[in-house]
Amino acid sequence: MTTLNPDLANTHAARALLRCKTLSAISQMQGGIHREYLSKEHQACNKIVGQWMNDADMQTWQDEVGNLWGSLRSSNPNAKRLIIGSHLDTVPNAGAYDGILGVMLAIELAALAKQLNLDLPFHLDVVGFCDEEGTRFATTLIGSKALANEFNPSWLAITDTQGMSMRQAMLDFGLQPDDFAKAALNPDEILAYWEAHIEQGPVLESVDQALGVVTAIAGAKRAMITLTGHSGHAGTTPMNLRQDSVTAAAELVIAIEKLANDCKNGEVATVGQVHVRPGATNVIAGKTTISLDARAQSDNDLADLISNIESTAEKIAKQRNLTIQWQWTHAAEAVQCDSYIQALFSQACTLNQENSPFLASGAGHDAMAIAPICPIGMLFIRSPGGISHHPAEAVIDEDVTKALNVMFSALVLQANKSSKD
């Protein structure tokens, strides 16, 4: 039995969706969804989700940083742990599915495994991460980093916008902040980490597919680039005597777009901010700052793209007699998804008559933080309109059923393989 009975799949997928809706109501924001790390709503959410885990016959606990766990124990007490999950926190004014859906699907998998008496040769551990979005304290992936022993104790001193330190918030939540290291997992005990997540982009929709197998989580670099020329009167300064920072920045924006377009492996580069000074209609602007966000599936690809952008920018600045300054603000290495898990998810798609397009994740996920300690795999679910982090974030019900089918088949395939190993 490697595929689910359709009625069963529909029923469980429907329950996962219903539970996403139920959790939407646990919000610290009027008229929208917002559930941040160590809030009362975080506590309430863990409580109800823990109850759902218990209902699926899982042992549950909360770890030292606030992640919620449920475990469907294997009959073999020395079995490894297959961890499946995502995050339960949200950005302000969020949608109902980003993160949440992945946890709900994992619980349904456990419920199905129990109900169908699957004899799993691994513990099936469901995790609901406490902080992926990083909206409360100036850091992201707190929950998953703690698992990989990457929780940085200096974070405890970070304060939120209300002046509350992470340490105090953890204490108020009932946690012992100095015990954070106990949340770290022993890599030897872990088989893999799987995560189902909405795509948060338009790729699957554009190819008319419900699901996609993630190849890598893109690395990213961000910078603020400032071009400095010379302010001047828009009427009295001839075109040939200008050192216009806006036109220089425009040339750079177009060059960045072209360089990313010319890449072969789905690299992207974005200018999302432009600041012009002095910023008056009748003044040639002396100084313009643009933001750069560049991402690639591999660090080499990203380095190549960045290097091309840098040399092109220097050329533009030199040709136009402007100076250029770079302020690098963020760097994250690319994380590859495990090739065996990619193949497994792809095979599971085939078993369910689903196509399995491969795509990279341009956004960050908890799986990134877990990757140093075990193989990771991710399954993307189509995002209508590519929308996320917004109340209009949605999923197609049928897609969710397909995701549950594929995850279930992958679970069975993994169980068969693990039994033979």
Next chain:
Amino acid sequence: MTTLNPDLANTHAARALLRCKTLSAISQMQGGIHREYLSKEHQACNKIVGQWMNDADMQTWQDEVGNLWGSLRSSNPNAKRLIIGSHLDTVPNAGAYDGILGVMLAIELAALAKQLNLDLPFHLDVVGFCDEEGTRFATTLIGSKALANEFNPSWLAITDTQGMSMRQAMLDFGLQPDDFAKAALNPDEILAYWEAHIEQGPVLESVDQALGVVTAIAGAKRAMITLTGHSGHAGTTPMNLRQDSVTAAAELVIAIEKLANDCKNGEVATVGQVHVRPGATNVIAGKTTISLDARAQSDNDLADLISNIESTAEKIAKQRNLTIQWQWTHAAEAVQCDSYIQALFSQACTLNQENSPFLASGAGHDAMAIAPICPIGMLFIRSPGGISHHPAEAVIDEDVTKALNVMFSALVLQANKSSKD
């Protein structure tokens, strides 16, 4: 006698400069120069400048909108009026010479004419305009427009940032607002209007010349152009699925620059403002608004440039699948300087061993407003660094002496011509 004795020229030019400095102290702003329409400082300025006019044996009066006048009367009571002047008001944190120097030079011309017993066949009328900059009320050139009977009574209701109406400010100043029409001149009585002004641009400096003869005051059109695409996640949206308003705007900025560069008659076009929404590093911006300021010496040239910009912009928007909106905010027709006066100033330059490069004015001036009622001519004085509207605004002393020499020669040439006519 068509040229000045060098000592006399130096002495009078030095006095003109000293008086610019003296007027700098009459400021409504601490630590900088600011003198706006109908302020106490406007009153104080008119008083002291009127005194200097009296010292040059001129009859003085203030007209119904607050312009200051001094007249050196011709022996022929039916003579026409040659008006020479500029404005006495300033922008906030201004330089000392923009406008002011032209009035001071005109007074020195009158003083010299008196001192040298020139028998002028016209009344030499010096005007100090009350509001060229338009910084107090949302309109410019109030003083010169009143002369051309273009004072719009609806302006009286405009309020300044303190909520004071122009009407009330005129009353407080001692004027009768409803008498504004009495400031209008009879065109039949006017020979011409001459204005010496700092260039406010870098052209004369770039060709290493002290003076330039103005050919035209550029016409201008201004717009806010909004490009609307689609916001998206900077990481998850592939390059080929974007409708990025920033890259579209950048392409338009470059196109605008190229179209202006390709023009033959000194047309200029400037994007000085860029507003990006939502304006986040990791979000492809759905909406970008840029400002456009385009100027040309002739209305036809300006129309051609604008038309090319419009069609190029529409093309860019269409190719990138964005929509585009135009909001035209300002339009001013180009004003040609009188060709006889251009030739006269050029000849006066020759008499003083000065070159006489011709150039257009990209900035607006009182002469624009006077043009409908009489021939106008302008002489530009080199602006070091092209700087104006800034405390660093400067002139080179020697350039001012040259300007006085040339204006004097032009006055004598005009007198000779008018005597023969």
